[in-house]
Amino acid sequence: MVLSDGTIESNYFENSSIELSSRTILTEEMQEFKRKIERKYWWSIKKVSFQKSFKGDVLFIRFKSRNQMKDNAIDYIKEEIELNLANALAKAFEELYKTNQDYLGIVIEFYRGDKKYYQETYCNGKEKYWFTEYWGNHDFFRHNQ
Secondary structure (H helix, E strand, C coil): CECCCCEECCCCCCCCCCCCHHHECCCHHHHHHHHHHHHHCCCCEEEEEEEECCCCCEEEEEEEECCCCCHHHHHHHHHHHHHHHHHHHHHHHHHHHCCCCCCCEEEEEEEECCEEEEEEEEEECCCEEEECCCHHHECCCHHHC
16 A cells, blocks of 8 residues: 555565675666765775665675765765766666666665665656655656656
8 A cells, every 4th residue: 555655564674784696787877876885985885885675676786895984975975976876877777668667776885894874765766856765666657657
């Protein structure tokens, strides 16, 4: 059931903190984004990895850092996602299938060691915005019509 705020009433849960090789993905667009971020924040970022969700319409980007990233660095990364990565992924998928249904949500997670200290989700449908609520209960397809 879809609620008035666009969330889906469900009990769906996916533990995104577990890295599984079967979910790992790295396209050219992701590789370019990864290089740019690692180059700019080489002293702080240890690893950038990408995983597909089991639901299929959400991409997880995990940033492992030596120290907690500052707000301006996180804002820069979010802007790079909005202006470059999200559009490039949507365009590549639309060229193949005439619609973006694979990268409707982009979840960013920042870790220091095994501790997650920041998470936010970008809705990459026709409506584009960031939100902090749990991504698994969000109706990405409704916001892509």
